[in-house]
Amino acid sequence: xxxxxxxxxxxxxxxxxxxxxxxxxxxxxxxxxxxxxxxxxxxxxxxxxxxxxxxxxxxxxxxxxxxxxxxxxxxxxxxxxxxxxxxxxxxxxxxxxxxxxxxxxxxxxxxxxxxxxxxxxxxxxxxxxxxxxxxxxxxxxxxxxxxxxxxxxxxxxxxxxxxxxxxxxxxxxxxxxxxxxxxxxxxxxxxxxxxxxxxxxxxxxxxxxxxx
Numbered sequence: 001x002x003x004x005x006x007x008x009x010x011x012x013x014x015x016x017x018x019x020x021x022x023x024x025x026x027x028x029x030x031x032x033x034x035x036x037x038x039x040x041x042x043x044x045x046x047x048x049x050x051x052x053x054x055x056x057x058x059x060x061x062x063x064x065x066x067x068x069x070x071x072x073x074x075x076x077x078x079x080x081x082x083x084x085x086x087x088x089x090x091x092x093x094x095x096x097x098x099x100x101x102x103x104x105x106x107x108x109x110x111x112x113x114x115x116x117x118x119x120x121x122x123x124x125x126x127x128x129x130x131x132x133x134x135x136x137x138x139x140x141x142x143x144x145x146x147x148x149x150x151x152x153x154x155x156x157x158x159x160x161x162x163x164x165x166x167x168x169x170x171x172x173x174x175x176x177x178x179x180x181x182x183x184x185x186x187x188x189x190x191x192x193x194x195x196x197x198x199x200x201x202x203x204x205x206x207x208x209x210x211x212x
Contacts, residue, residue, distance in 0.1 A: 009152050021149045028142045 011017045030039050054072045061067035071077065083091065112118040131140075155162055 009148060010156065011149075011153055017149070021145075024145050025142060028138060028145065031138055 007013055008017050008020055027039055027043065034042075051073065058067055058070070058072045062069045108114070109118050109121040
């Protein structure tokens with residue numbers, strides 16, 4: 001499954017990736033005007049129109065004895081998509097671990113186990129409020145789909161140039177950080193010099209008693 005996803009993302013099969021990418025974008029864009037149930041129903045109806053036409057065509061060829069009675073989608077029907085017991089247990093364990101990890105992290109952030117992490121979470125939620133005002137979740141999903149199908153291929157094609165830009169950006173950030181550190185060292189008040197220890201007192205001279 002992972003190798004198939006990588007093939008889709010890196011456009012190794014142009015035709016199949018184009019069909020998947022176009023279908024995803026069109027389905028998501030149609031959700032702006034139609035409900036999810038309507039989109040899913042129309043999608044299934046469109047697929048069945050194509051499959052039924054091909055099935056009738058092959059059946060007509062079989063009646064005319066131009067086809068030995070081969071089903072056009074036999075390879076898809078013979079494909080075994082069931083899971084074994086071991087695969088089912090592994091899949092359930094992964095899902096349970098992900099859910100438990102998400103619940104633990106959310107609980108840790110909400111109940112402020114670490115102040116810095118909770119502050120970062122608050123800032124992230126505050127930024128999400130502005131994102132929610134400017135756009136909606138469906139637009140973000142469409143942008144994410146476009147980014148998934150375009151950014152990896154762009155990085156693969158322009159890998160050297162992107163690395164140069166990232167290296168230059170890191171050097172610029174390092175210079176800015178060093179500048180702020182130097183300014184902070186200049187502005188920070190210097191510590192008071194340590195007081196010198198007092199010189200030891202001279203020993204008292206005992207006077208001899210006067211003789212009468």
